[in-house]
Amino acid sequence: MxxxxxxxxxxxxxxxxxxxxxxxxxxxxxxxxxxxxxxxxxxxxxxxxxxxxxxxxxxxxxxxxxxxxxxxxxxxxxSLTDRDADNAFVGAANYTQMLSEPKFWEAMRNNMLWLIVVPALSTGFGLLAAQLTDRLSWGNIAKSLIFMPMAISFVGASVIWKLVYDARPAGTDQIGILNALYIWFGGTEPNTWLTIPFWNNFFLMIVLVWIQTGFAMVILSAALRGIPEETVEAAIVDGANPFQIFFKIKVPQIKGTILVVWTTITITVLKVFDIVFAMTNGQWETQVLANYMYDKMFRANDWGVGSASAMVIMLLVTPILIWNVRNARRELR
Amino acid sequence: MDNIAGSKSGLSWAVNISVVFLVVLWLLPTVGLLVSSFRTADQIASSGWWASLGTQQLNNPAIRLSGEERLESGLFVIEGNLFPDTNPTVLAWGTSSRATSAFGPGETAELSKGRTVTVDAEGRFRMTAQDSQQGKRLPRVFTSTSSPPEFTLDNYQLMLFDDSNLEGMAKAFFNTLTVTIPATIIPILIAAFAAYALAWMDFPGRALLVAMVVGLLVVPLQLALIPLLKLHLGIGIGKGYLGVWLAHTGFGLPLAIYLLRNYMVGLPRDIIENAKVDGATDFQIFTKIILPLSFPALASFAIFQFLWTWNDLLVAKVFLIDSTGSTTVMTNQIVELLGTRGGNWEILATAAFVSIAVPLAVFFAMQKYLVRGLLAGSVK
Structure with missing residues (x-):
């Protein structure tokens, strides 16, 4: 059929x-x-x-x-059993094996980088975009365009950014815009950006920041609109300049929302799989936990270590989970 | 209000310019891929996509002259056009690979054995020789030309409508559609009833259940893969559409219940109580009052779920795509193309855009509901 x-x-x-x-x-x-x-x-x-x-x-x-x-x-x-040994209980053996693998620690290090950089940049750019577009006559169009990557799949975004990072041999015309700019600003050798260890992580993170900024912007923009006008008026009367109004009056009032945006993006970061899988597949030291887990489970067929690494992701999510549940319960009362 | 006091026109300019800069920065990558998908492989490989918007300067491969020979006042003449199909403007040309742009358009090159060649700006050439050139190899001409921007739909033709193309996206497109629609509709129904119960019905343990839903919102999908795959294989569903529909339904439920409950709680209490006084049962209240009123929230979730299932790679890879690959979805197809056709940007760009187009259309058409859903889902 x-x-x-x-x-x-x-x-x-x-x-x-x-x-x-x-x-x-x-x-x-x-x-x-x-x-x-x-x-x-x-x-x-x-x-x-x-x-x-x-x-x-x-x-x-x-x-x-x-x-x-x-x-x-x-x-x-x-995560406590061994599939090859007829699902026998093996205690913490999978965890100790995982902890002894350099790839795991590489994934942990990269994940920590992702956890710091992506929420910070997305929230920062989102706040910036929300504030700048707030009273613009064409602000809604601008917002809608910045928000657009939200609809694009991680895989689609990976293709989009791979073209940006594309490198051609030195001396020929560059077709990736990053290398073209690099050469134009006086660089000599084009770089294959995704193969430069450590820094390539940031080139992958940019993709997620690009996607998540729109999300942060939409929510923070609504929060900015919700600020009582009087507080801003009072600040203007007292002679505050626009920067003071933004940082001293507006930001403190939307702190709660910023926190929510930050944690929501953090959750997304912890689950990020597609971008790394499609762009580098963890090569050149870009491994992250979700992709490491996929490797273990479906390539190496090692369900024990795969499950152990999934539990690590769960462990990292747990504080946010508890925080969310407590907030929800407070609201219910 | 910034206009009343404390605003300077200089600052307003700075704001406008920064926003333009941000928007351009955010759009540029996507535009690049979109433009590339309308260019031929040669164009993509020889210049950046941004160059395609202006006139194209190309260094063409050598073209060997050819044509009918005729006798003209004692000279053997061959005339013709180097570019009979396209009409580029010749900027410079040459007759040897060491000096490919030695001559300007209209100039005449003196070759060995008394032969001369002239190429004009339109690409017409005229070659003269003292003796007949019949059966001899005619000289080659190197040209650099400029042509107006040129775009093609061939890539889309190849990726969507060419049945012989095994890497085509048509099948994957329909597979994605097949995954997406049931996986969007089924969870809405299940969640709507549950959300109503959690919002408007009194029973012990309600608060606990709401808390559980909030907790499950953030549980990483990764944990569910192996146990559920085992379960599906164990009860005979195996890898296939049924499995992926069930999985998407399960994974989408927490958000669906959460969004719908938040929305339903906000509906006016009077309406529901009046209906109860008039003798309506819970079932009637739900189907006749709550469900129609909750349309915005239903639409919000439907968009979320649609985007999420359409764009998903992981769930499809684990629960749907078997070793035959006949049920591959677009995201998976693109990842495979990235592996096998990494440098063929005309194929990659087109494949990516075929998959991006539908969510983008949904996004722009239903943005209002998407924003509403986001606000209901996270600002608390």
Missing amino acids: HPAFLGIATIFFGVVACLGYFWGANWVLDKVIFPPRGPNAGRNINRANLIRPWVFLFPALFALTLYLVYPVIETFRL
């Missing part, structure tokens, strides 16, 4: 099954198990209302448990 038909059939059956489930379960609940009539009408209504939330929640909870909660536990279990 052609996959497109399969797709249409799935949409149809999926939608019908979902609606059928919700409608059917609701009907059964109201008409069959706890009908709101007879001697126990009132009690039946209450009982039905006790159960109904769980009817509504069941498919979502089931999927969440199966696709997110269970894998976290299972990954932890796998």
Whole structure:
């Protein structure tokens, strides 16, 4: 069967099954198990209302448990076993093996760099763009163009930036704009930017910064708009210059939002896989954890060490997870 | 308000210029690839894409003269055009590889054995000789020419509509579409019901469940790969569309529930309570009131999920693409092209743009909902 038909059939059956489930379960609940009539009408209504939330929640909870909660536990279990030795329990052996690999430490070092540079630059550029475009007559167009890379896949962005970094032999016309500028400003030899150890990490990070700046800008721009006008007016009356207004009045008031943007981008950074995979595949010392994990799991078929490195990613995410949950709970109260 | 006081026109200029600079900086890489996708392989290899927007200066490979010979007042003459198909302007030309631009257009070169060659600016040449050139090798001419900007749709023709091209994107395009649409629609339905329960129904453990959803929002996908692949292989789904739809549904649910719940909580309490007083059941309230009112949030999530599944590489690689490769998606196809056709920018640029075009169109058409969703999802 052609996959497109399969797709249409799935949409149809999926939608019908979902609606059928919700409608059917609701009907059964109201008409069959706890009908709101007879001697126990009132009690039946209450009982039905006790159960109904769980009817509504069941498919979502089931999927969440199966696709997110269970894998976290299972990954932890796998990280303590050896697939080749018939899934025997091996304690921390996978972790010690991982910690002894230089590639892992390279990935850790690079990930730390990514974690510092990308959120900082994205948030910084985003804040700059948000402030600059704020009262511009064509600000919305400018914002929309800076926001655009958000829609582009990491793989598409990798191709876009590979062309920027392209290098041709010295003496011929450069077709990568970076090398063309480099030569134009007096450079002699064109560089293959992605193969210069250490610095190539930054050329990869630029791709993510380019994508994430729009996100930061949109959110910070809304936050800037939400600042009470009086505070800015008062500052102007007191003779503050535009820079003072920005850094002393506006930024402190949107500190919370900046933090949220920062952590959201941090999460994205920790999961970044496609860019490194497509552009260097971890060669020339550009390995990152997510790609290291992919290498271990699907190239080396070493599920133990792969799971161990996935747990490292989970560990790095955990502080943000806890912080988010605590914030959410505070709001609920 | 910056206009009332404390603003200087100099500063306003500086702001305008900085924003122009930022926008250009952000657009340039994409424009470069877009322009490249409309150029031929030769053009891409010989000059930067920015040069294609102006006139093209090219050093052409040598062209050997050819044509019908005729006798003209005692001389054997061959006339013709070096560029019968294109019409570039000849800037300089030469007859030896050591001096490829020795002559200007219209000048005459004296060759051995009394032969002369003249090339004019339009590329027309005239060669004269004392004796017949029949059966002899005619001289070669090197030219440097300039031509107006020239773009082609051939790359798109090759990558999209040429069935014989095994690296084409047409199949991958449909595969991506097949992955994306069910993976966008199914989670919305499931999440909407759950979000309603979490927003407007009272039951013990509700706060805990909301907290769990918030926590699951940030759980890295990487952890789910092996256990779920094992599960899929174990229960017989294997690698395929069903698996990737289920995976995308599961991974998209936390965001869907979170976004929709946040939106639904903000709906006016009066409407819901009035409906309850009038005897509406929860099911009716949900389908007749909440769902239509929540359209903006549903649209926001739909766009997120669509962009995310369309652009995804990792989930497709793990859950969909088997060793036959017949279910490859565009992102994967591009990565493979990067490996095998690393220098062929006409192919890479076109492939990338075929995959980027749809999300970009969605982005510009539905930006309002995307921004709303982002704000609802993160500003708290």
